[in-house]
Amino acid sequence: MCQLLGMNCNVPTDIIFSFTGFATRGGRTDHHNDGWGIAFFEGNGVRHFVDYQAAVASPIADLIKSCPIKSKNVISHIRKATQGRVALENCHPFVRELWGRYWVFAHNGDLKNFMPTLDGPYRPVGTTDSEWAFCYLLQQLRKRFGDRLPVLAELTPALQELTEEIASHGVFNMMLSDGSALFAHCATNLHYIVRQYPFAEAHLSDEDLSVDFSQVTTPNDRVAVIVTEPLTANEVWTQFKPGELKVFVDGMPIE
Template sequence: MCQLLGLNCATPTDATFSFTGFCQRGGATDHHADGWGIAFFEGKGLRLFIDHESAAASPVAAFLRGYPLKSRNIIAHVRKATVGEVCLENAHPFTRELWGRHWVFAHNGDLKDYHPKLHSHFLPVGSTDSERAFCWLMQELAKSHASVPSVAELTLTLRELVPQISRLGTFNFLLSNGDALWAHCSTKLHWLIRQHPFQAATLMDEDWTVDFADINQAGDRVAVIVTTPLTRNEQWAAFAPGELKVFVDGQPVG
């Protein structure tokens, strides 16, 4: 299985602290060494970095840990391959365009023999069940709305679509269009909110403590979503199996 990391923020925020601990799970403290990736939304733009090497050893990941990029929506992934070979086109997150916006998706799980009927506009580049599921979701969202829907409307549609995939296997995922971040739990996913008054946090996978009170303002707020808690001294909440949450401006809204 893979691991997921997502940040949804009220103000542009860097993921250096969380990403540093998360990378160690890509081959150092855990066995998810079959590729990694991270996507940063910046307005309508998107910075995407993917690699088929392990995150713990990747020079690209090391560069990003030392070069903070600020964003309001960030999705990262470390892969343990189950369906599809270890190669660049199978590295998450995946991206597609819909309604003139970038969409980003990363999946943790296994959908055996999953081959949905796909139309020509949304087709997979690689060979993973994850990318096929993403293409199907994009296809069905496009079919369900004639114009750009609100976050609330998108959430309602996703609540109808997601069970059609999750009944076929394990379907933990993160999805964002730059306005919101949707997180679905099939088996395991955790979340927390960092906000004023900020506290210190210590990573589980790296010897690093940060006092967020020293680097944040009163209006800053960050929702962190991850497969397994990243820190040892913060209160993480577990998703319920089958739960879909949507985060906007660093807090859950549905």
């Protein structure tokens, strides 16, 4: 199946180090070679890049590795197709508008017999179970809250209910963000780490690359990285529990 990568920070931060290791799994150190994508929130806008080529062969992925785009919320995905052909419209993450905000979504897993009625404005463009689930999720949120943007304390339990409903149809590891928070739901496999002062050196598992974060950060910086499988060999990652939904704000999971 696919793999997910997310980043949530308290200050705009680039994801070059983490993405470099993650992209290597898109056809070199792992078999997720059916396309990839990444989305960066920047103010009210989103920089969105997708490619049906494997991440290790994509010139666009090379651009992301070399261009320090800074963001407080990033979602990336490397694809191993289970439903839907290898095509641009089936590459994650997907982007839609709700409540005057962009929402970015990516999914790892396989949903069986999941084709609920879509009777609102959201329709899939591609042919994946993932995009169908995203459209359904936004539709149900709109039905529940109407045109009113809910506060986080209202939105989180609603998302917990919806993710549990969708996950009853199969494997539903997902990431979702509106630029103010990052939601991550684990069905089978997700891990996270919070990097904060005092910072140390990190070494990638999939590439011979290290970064001493104490040299490129300030004592006030805080960065949460969420990923399917840990990206570094010398850091302690926390594994999600199956069925757990975590919300990250300003580089920390909130209870």
